[in-house]
Amino acid sequence: MNSVYSSWSSIFIAHIKRDILTNSRSLIDLISIVGFMILIIILFPLGLGPIQEKLNIVSNAVIWVGLILAIMPSLEKLLQKDFENGWLDQIATSPIPLEIIMLSKGISYWLIMLIPLIITSPIFAIFLDMDLKNIPWLVISISSGSLAISLIGLSGSALILGARRGNILLPILIIPLMTPILIFGVGVNEAIKINASPYGNLFLLLALTLVYLVISPFISALLVRIAIGR
Amino acid sequence: MLYLKDLTIQRGNKIVFSNFNAVIRSGSTTLIKGKNGSGKSTLLRAIAGFTPLEGGVIKQNKNDIFKNNEEWVKNLIFLDTKNGLSKDLTVAENLNAWLTIKGWSSNKEVIKMALKSVSMEKYADLYISQCSEGLKKRAALSRLYLSFSNNVDFWILDEPTNELDTSSLVLFKKLVFKFLKQNGTIILASHDPTIIEKKV
Numbered sequence: 001m002n003s004v005y006s007s008w009s010s011i012f013i014a015h016i017k018r019d020i021l022t023n024s025r026s027l028i029d030l031i032s033i034v035g036f037m038i039l040i041i042i043l044f045p046l047g048l049g050p051i052q053e054k055l056n057i058v059s060n061a062v063i064w065v066g067l068i069l070a071i072m073p074s075l076e077k078l079l080q081k082d083f084e085n086g087w088l089d090q091i092a093t094s095p096i097p098l099e100i101i102m103l104s105k106g107i108s109y110w111l112i113m114l115i116p117l118i119i120t121s122p123i124f125a126i127f128l129d130m131d132l133k134n135i136p137w138l139v140i141s142i143s144s145g146s147l148a149i150s151l152i153g154l155s156g157s158a159l160i161l162g163a164r165r166g167n168i169l170l171p172i173l174i175i176p177l178m179t180p181i182l183i184f185g186v187g188v189n190e191a192i193k194i195n196a197s198p199y200g201n202l203f204l205l206l207a208l209t210l211v212y213l214v215i216s217p218f219i220s221a222l223l224v225r226i227a228i229g230r
Numbered sequence: 231m232l233y234l235k236d237l238t239i240q241r242g243n244k245i246v247f248s249n250f251n252a253v254i255r256s257g258s259t260t261l262i263k264g265k266n267g268s269g270k271s272t273l274l275r276a277i278a279g280f281t282p283l284e285g286g287v288i289k290q291n292k293n294d295i296f297k298n299n300e301e302w303v304k305n306l307i308f309l310d311t312k313n314g315l316s317k318d319l320t321v322a323e324n325l326n327a328w329l330t331i332k333g334w335s336s337n338k339e340v341i342k343m344a345l346k347s348v349s350m351e352k353y354a355d356l357y358i359s360q361c362s363e364g365l366k367k368r369a370a371l372s373r374l375y376l377s378f379s380n381n382v383d384f385w386i387l388d389e390p391t392n393e394l395d396t397s398s399l400v401l402f403k404k405l406v407f408k409f410l411k412q413n414g415t416i417i418l419a420s421h422d423p424t425i426i427e428k429k430v
Contacts, residue, residue, distance in 0.1 A: 014330035018319075025318035025357075086312025092280060093303040094331040101331070229281045230241070 008096045012104045019108035029074040033113055034120065036073075040066035041124045052129060059128035060138065060189040064182050066124075067117055067142065068149065068175065075174070076167045078109055078157035079224065088228055098221040102154065106216060110150040118143050134189050137198055141188040141205060145181045148209040151216035152177045158223035162230060180208055231256055231291060232277070232384075232415065238285035239269070239276050246272050250286070256383070257413040259406070261420060270419035271310065271388050277417060278308045278386050304333075307377060310388035313370040317359035321350060321369045324358060328373055334380050347375035348401050363393040374405045377414065385409065387418040391425055 023029065044062050048054050082088050091101050121142055125135045156174035160166030187201035232254040239247045246269035254260050262270045275281040277288060279299050288295045295302040315324045322341050329336035345351045348368040358366060367390075374385060391399055403425075406416060418425065 011330055011333055014327070018323075018327040018330070021323065022316050022318045081316070084312070085316060086310060086314035087316060089278075089280065089308060089310065089312065090314040090328060091331055093278070093306060093308050095300055095304045095333045096331075097300070225280075229275070 008100055011094065011096050012100055015101055015104040016108045016111070019105065020112055023108075023112045029077065030113060030116060033070045033074055034116060036070040037066050037117060037120075037124065040070070041127050045128065055129045056131070059125065059130040060134070061186050062128060063121060063124055063138065064142070064145075064185050067114075067121075067146065068178055068182065070117070071113060071149070071153065072171050073167070074113055075153035075157050076160065076170050078105065078154060079161055079220075080157065080166070083161050083224075083227060088224055092225070092228055098224060099217040102158075102220040102224065103213075103217040106151045106154040106220070107147075109154065110147050114146040114150060118146060130189075131193075134192050137189050137192050141185045141198075141202060144202070144209050145185040145205050148181050148205075148212045149178055151209075151212040152181075155216050155219045155223065158220040158227070161224065161227035181205065184208065232417075233289040234277070234286070235289070236286035237273075237276065237283060237288070239272055239281060240284045241269075241272060241281075245284070254415060254417060256415050257410060259410065259416040259418070261418060261423070261425065263419075263421070263423065274308075274310070274386050274388050274417065274419055278306065279303060305382060306384040306386055307373055307382055308386045309370055309373065309390060311392065313366050315358045315366060315369060317357065320355050320357055321345065321361070321365075321372075322354040324369060325372060329376065332376075332380070334376065340376070340379075344372040344375040345369075347405060348372045348398065364395060364398065367393045368398055368401075371402055371405070374409070377409060378412065383413075383415060385414065385416045385418070387416065387420075389420055390418060391420060391422055 040062065044058075045055055048058070079088065082091075092098060094101065118139060121139055122135050125138055130138065152174050156170050159173060160170050163169060184201045184205040188198040188205065191198040191201055234250060234252040234254070237247050237250040238245065250273075262273060264270050272281055276283060277295075279295050279302055283296070290302060290305075293301065314328070316327070319327065322345070325341050325344060326336050329340070341354070342351060345354055348371050350365070350368050350372055353361070353365055353369075356365070358369065361369065371390065376382075377385070391402060394402060409416065
């Protein structure tokens with residue numbers, strides 16, 4: 001018998017490709033995220049009234065809060081489908097650590113669901129009357145912060161596997177964990193508005209993202225093991 | 231050899247097994263029979279290393295399978311009633327994804343041969359969402375063929391023949407006897423006692 005085992009990195013990349021392929025076949029989650037975001041961007045100025053300055057003050061926060069709320073329904077399904085169809089059992093029989101596969105899940109979710117929001121965020125910013133000089137910083141802060149949001153969402157999704165009413169539990173459990181990301185993410189652009197340096201907030205945001213890159217795969221793998229062991 | 235020693239398994243507040251002992255020889259088929267809800271699947275999931283033990287130990291030769299999980303899972307194929315197939319992928323794409331997470335080399339020829347072993351080659355490009363339950367089961371069973379080139383020693387199968395028609399059952403049995411000839415070990419749960427009869 002002759003066996004050829006692939007390296008961890010090739011399995012990691014292959015699993016990201018598998019998730020991208022799976023999600024590309026059913027775009028409803030992505031459409032709902034972008035659609036929800038567009039609704040927030042349209043409704044918020046209507047609710048705020050006709051004074052343009054008000055919109056400029058809150059535009060940055062609206063995009064960040066909109067992003068966090070828009071992805072909630074899709075986070076619930078991040079691992080649920082694979083749990084229900086038995087794919088998580090098959091992953092557990094892979095020779096590479098479950099933590100590596102969980103990291104690939106977090107990154108593939110970010111690539112599929114959040115990159116489109118990052119790309120469209122300048123358009124949302126223009127609709128919300130954000131100063132043009134702030135837009136590159138918005139893109140930079142969302143790019144780094146959204147990866148942390150994906151990884152927190154991954155752990156949350158693992159926590160509610162097999163739980164009844166998980167869709168209600170999930171936002172309550174993970175939004176508090178996303179609060180520091182929101183504060184430092186919004187802080188980057190608020191610093192620019194008052195002509196201060198944005199780097200302090202940006203570095204803290206990147207540091208948090210790195211922390212979640214390290215801890216989230218371990219927490220998620222532990223929770224998945226508990227779920228498939230039930 | 232696989233040793234199940236003093237196993238105690240709990241699900242929720244219910245103890246499913248208490249001080250369960252068994253020895254499973256290499257190159258044998260072990261059929262687990264029992265009523266619905268008697269814990270057949272739980273036992274299989276424990277042997278696969280998924281369900282933690284409240285007490286006891288499972289050893290492959292001298293190695294505790296929970297402590298040497300990485301080595302243990304390399305040697306086994308686990309299939310249960312959920313099949314582990316994504317409905318958004320085709321039969322061939324599912325098999326390819328499974329091959330890659332097992333760390334085994336994958337190419338069109340390997341996938342074609344595996345699907346041919348369960349007479350699924352003409353359904354390779356069919357989405358799982360379009361497959362009947364029987365076709366889904368055959369797509370899942372095609373993984374067994376890949377044991378022969380990838381040093382697999384154990385098959386752990388939960389109700390593998392559910393939804394299979396007579397001709398598919400014959401193909402499944404051919405795979406079983408080929409695996410046994412190579413000294414493979416099969417542990418399966420089924421309500422069908424004829425599953426391990428040697429008539430093919």
